[in-house]
Amino acid sequence: MSRQLINVEDYRQLAKANLPRIIFDYLDGGAEDEKGLRCNRTVFDQWRFKPQRLVDISQRDISCKLFNKIWDAPFAIAPTGLNGSLWPNGDALLAKSAAKVNIPFILSTASNMSIEEVAKSCDGEKWFQLYVVHQALAEQMVQRALKAGYTTLVIALDVGVNGYRERDIRNAFALPLSFSPSLVLDGILHPAWSWRFICNAKPQLANFITSEINNLEVQAALMSRQMDTSFNHEKLKKIRDIWPHTLLVKGIVRSDDALKAIECGVDGVILSNHGGRQLDCCISPMETLHNVAAHIDSPILIDSGFRRGSDIIKALCLGANMVCLGRATLYGLAAKGQVGVDEVIQLLKQDIDRTLAQIGCPSVRQLSTDYLTHEYSM
Template sequence: MGRPVSVEDYRRIAARRLPRAVFDYVEGGAGDERGVARNRAALERILLSPHALADVSSRDLSVPFFDRRLPLPLVIGPTGLSGSVRPGADLMLARAAARAGVPFVLSTASTSSIEEVARASDGEKWFQLYVLNRDLADSLTRRALDAGFHTLVLTVDVAVSGRRERDVRNGFGIPFRMTPGFVAGCAVRPAWSLSQLKHGLPQFGNLVSAQAKDASSQALLMLRQMDASFSWDDLEALRARWPHRLLVKGIMRAEDAERCFACGADGVVISNHGGRQVEDTPAPIDVLASVTAPEGKMMLVDGGFRRGADVVKALALGANGVLLGRAPLYGLAARGEAGVDEVIRIFQAEMDNTLALIGCPRAEDLSRDFLA
């Protein structure tokens, strides 16, 4: 393959570089993966309606976002165990996001710690919270606050883990399980294997740091065994304790979004966890059309975004921005930190091209009038 020019090109390179079990962890979804396919199909089904003879000699991709403008309507979303793709992945993702001027969301299940990421990047950093248990959640939020993370993203769609059959078949876990199949997969991916051996096999950075050495929580996190009793009252309590912006991720109903805003959330992320939890749900882009954010609140969306045109469609449907999950990981697997930069630039170029071709010079002016 020549120089990669699309996110799909990076995905193909990632598939060739990563052992099958690791690529399947990134790529896979729940059950028969109908949810993963539905996310893409829904975006592809939405058509654009170009306006003729508009002055698009210059285009502006920036959008209003809380108390500032984002140069691009993108957020590098939280991805767990990204160090299995490439050592130091969270640090690379954070630095690439900072160069692009967009936020980076660190997962509770990251392979670098909150403190390591805080030191690695001076960009805008958010922390995504899984509530495994209340004491650990309180500890993680205090550490994020102390490290300068000013946005907390509470994920609410993982009361239990989705059944991801690729991972079950491969026996994927942390620490890596050295089954014959996994070892054979590593043997045919020597560059990945040598890099992992050189830097040390991935661990849950937030649970093995000097601030937290908790083997039982590591096991719970690998199995996504969360506190299934966490409820609306607990969200209100978290809102009262957290002094900065709070977003709720994993919302798939308009009434739940309204209730989040009523509880004081500053924003919601319409998300079905990339099709990795409940297989037979609508695509987030289809739910987005039914949700309205009050003045001053933000509405983000994720799920299957691979093209700049996909982002344009989301903004036209009312989103303030899009979280990218798998796409940056493809770049990371293919070409390291430079690959993440390149994937972001692909989204930027495609968004710019799409705005010009549909007759909309400013991303913030997108509306349903640009949809067929």
């Protein structure tokens, strides 16, 4: 009898069983000793709920308002790269799942489908996350996203250099995938994944391939996958000048950086430590969320480590406007394709609704620190 899938961890276990080790390690791994990866999960244990009683919770509302739009759930699908290695056309499947339930989908620069391909795949609202590899290329991608109908641009600030991901180094993970004897053997042991991989185009960095790159400096940066380490406030302002819609920055963990970003004209921030994949000993964004919320009035989104509806509720209580899901929905994708993504989303929506009922709060828009207690003073 197959295992019943009742939480995100169940989908993680199925994803692990379905994928060759080299692919699962890329999905699941973190930087260096992976202490940050573990902290992103254990940090939620620092807060406990203080349920309120004698409240009418017969009707509960998990929708949220962000940027003058009502979303059906207080979470989005975060930008993640190389999703085509988990399931063919993974980027489009994630976008379609998000569109079905009216939540944002954020496409990564490192996607296996291009900005234009994903835009054509569904009619939901789509956001684009930009890695600034080179200023000229960045401006080109901004214009492509604008032309393709993306409504929000997210600038990633937390990948100045690639994180030291030791699982990937030991596995020699890279694109294109090198068919080493170990990978061939692992593929034989995972025939369903191998069949899908063989029958579909091999994953590539589609946004780089489709770009019109005429500058030799840009080409060199792309070949070495080097980010623009000189990216600063002035360069952020230049992107603000050419992007007419909502602009967010991702990778913030400090209130002073959040304030500086707002001063540069961004419309909100995404608190993130890149899911523990960059700096191993980086603070969890949950540890800094309440402080950042006390210093800025602009919308705050947050990611890194969210697996339960109760995790999402805790973030909303501490001042987040929305949570971004990375691995959680990817485990669903790797486990069962789009069906798995849909099921993970539904599990989390039900979990959020159930948690609201348990703590005596009829709406996510009424959440506050009054529903939480912490071992330290907030």
